[in-house]
Amino acid sequence: DSGVTQTPKHLITATGQRVTLRCSPRSGDLSVYWYQQSLDQGLQFLIQYYNGEERAKGNILERFSAQQFPDLHSELNLSSLELGDSALYFCASSVEDRGVYEQFFGPGTRLTVL
Amino acid sequence: AQSVTQLGSHVSVSEGALVLLRCNYSSSVPPYLFWYVQYPNQGLQLLLKYTSAATLVKGINGFEAEFKKSETSFHLTKPSAHMSDAAEYFCAVSGPGGANSKLTFGKGITLSVRP
Numbered sequence: 161d162s163g164v165t166q167t168p169k170h171l172i173t174a175t176g177q178r179v180t181l182r183c184s185p186r187s188g189d190l191s192v193y194w195y196q197q198s199l200d201q202g203l204q205f206l207i208q209y210y211n212g213e214e215r216a217k218g219n220i221l222e223r224f225s226a227q228q229f230p231d232l233h234s235e236l237n238l239s240s241l242e243l244g245d246s247a248l249y250f251c252a253s254s255v256e257d258r259g260v261y262e263q264f265f266g267p268g269t270r271l272t273v274l
Numbered sequence: 275a276q277s278v279t280q281l282g283s284h285v286s287v288s289e290g291a292l293v294l295l296r297c298n299y300s301s302s303v304p305p306y307l308f309w310y311v312q313y314p315n316q317g318l319q320l321l322l323k324y325t326s327a328a329t330l331v332k333g334i335n336g337f338e339a340e341f342k343k344s345e346t347s348f349h350l351t352k353p354s355a356h357m358s359d360a361a362e363y364f365c366a367v368s369g370p371g372g373a374n375s376k377l378t379f380g381k382g383i384t385l386s387v388r389p
Contacts, residue, residue, distance in 0.1 A: 205377060252377075
């Protein structure tokens with residue numbers, strides 16, 4: 161158990177819908193990262209937050225957005241869903257992001273868009 | 275920009291045999307390198323990381339990796355494979371931190387262990 165929790169574990173929805181994925185980082189971790197894992201794209205970085213502020217953006221679609229709240233949990237919002245958005249979405253956290261700190265990964269949310 | 279190349283998508287070894295999983299990286303800044311393992315239906319777990327302190331890095335479960343700057347490689351090895359090592363392995367690179375702390379992953383290698 162990494163200490164990072166993600167809810168829900170599984171999500172099945174239809175095209176055009178909007179979903180919210182939630183991540184609670186390890187206690188004390190200030191940095192949260194979101195990654196997408198799909199068969200064709202592999203593991204890709206989406207976005208990073210540090211202590212409530214957006215720190216870096218990767219290949220995140222405009223239909224996707226995220227935020228980190230004062231209690232440091234984070235949410236990833238996916239809207240106007242398409243079949244190609246079906247993937248495993250991971251959240252990771254680290255205590256800091258300056259220097260090299262291990263990122264601890266949650267178990268992921270498996271999103272299926274029908 | 276950073277990238278990772280993992281040659282081959284699948285490696286099969288016999289139990290007790292040497293495990294060698296290859297990783298080559300490209301980075302415009304001094305790289306930090308990682309190997310993660312993913313078991314079925316689970317998240318990623320860190321095996322080991324290179325942070326410029328020592329070129330030979332020892333990790334969990336008997337794995338180790340050697341950073342070779344001249345070859346831009348960070349291959350993962352284990353002297354003797356165990357059935358429990360069957361999983362998917364990802365090599366990743368990051369920059370020195372801050373906005374460059376994100377991980378860039380290779381495509382992963384599935385390791386099978388034959389009895």
